[in-house]
Amino acid sequence: MAGRGAAKPSTKKSARRSAANADLPFELPQVAPSLKGRATRLLAALDEYYGDAVCELDFTQPHELLVATILSAQATDVGVNKATPALFEAFPTPADYAASTPEEIEPYIRTIGLFRNKAKAIHAAMSVVTETFGGEVPRTMDELLTLRGVARKTANVVLSTAYGIHMGVVVDTHVARLAVRLGLVDGGTTVPQIERRLMAMFPRDRWGDLSHMLIWHGRRACKARGAACSTHPICQKFGSCCELRDQA
Numbered sequence: 001m002a003g004r005g006a007a008k009p010s011t012k013k014s015a016r017r018s019a020a021n022a023d024l025p026f027e028l029p030q031v032a033p034s035l036k037g038r039a040t041r042l043l044a045a046l047d048e049y050y051g052d053a054v055c056e057l058d059f060t061q062p063h064e065l066l067v068a069t070i071l072s073a074q075a076t077d078v079g080v081n082k083a084t085p086a087l088f089e090a091f092p093t094p095a096d097y098a099a100s101t102p103e104e105i106e107p108y109i110r111t112i113g114l115f116r117n118k119a120k121a122i123h124a125a126m127s128v129v130t131e132t133f134g135g136e137v138p139r140t141m142d143e144l145l146t147l148r149g150v151a152r153k154t155a156n157v158v159l160s161t162a163y164g165i166h167m168g169v170v171v172d173t174h175v176a177r178l179a180v181r182l183g184l185v186d187g188g189t190t191v192p193q194i195e196r197r198l199m200a201m202f203p204r205d206r207w208g209d210l211s212h213m214l215i216w217h218g219r220r221a222c223k224a225r226g227a228a229c230s231t232h233p234i235c236q237k238f239g240s241c242c243e244l245r246d247q248a
């Protein structure tokens, strides 16, 4: 058990962290300095190789990003980007979705999995955006979470990508897989816990970039199957993470 002398600096440090993240609804976990160092080196390597990483969903307005992100659940960004030009042309504003029915939205997204449920979610979300938020996609996590089809992952995408507001880290299937493989979290860590640990490890103003860069690495090199462990420069630097090295 730590004595009184040892506890004091830790309390001050914790208070500073709380003040910096006072708008977050939860405390971030403590992270060992060695792990923070690893995260810092990883971020530098990601910056070097994926410095131009951006969200790969096509959009020009926040509500279009929200719609595209709802559509992207269990679907590829490529598939979503094929469907959205016609959808966005038919429904230029949130009010246009609100004035329609889910059945009128369905034909535009029929090529995307779970399209019936997604049409209902888009219609419901855009109706609330129109009627409650004056036609503007809200800029707070709590308000976004009131929209149908929107959980933390989608809200984080919209807040960081459309508005530059960092309230969390997007943890999709790629980010969750890489967080384990890169040794940032233990296997079996839940998605909410992965998000909090990444938030604690990386600077807040980089949370959005971090998600994009990990997603790019997950799509291009560290794939679920056929990871490019022996060839990618990032992997040569951080390859000790690699459970799949022998199979690559």
Ligand code: SF4
Binding pocket: 181, 182, 221, 222, 223, 227, 228, 229, 230, 232, 234, 235, 236, 238, 239, 240, 241, 242, 243, 244, 245
């Ligand atoms: S070494 Fe392999 S497991 Fe590790 S990040 Fe690279 S591709 Fe992924």
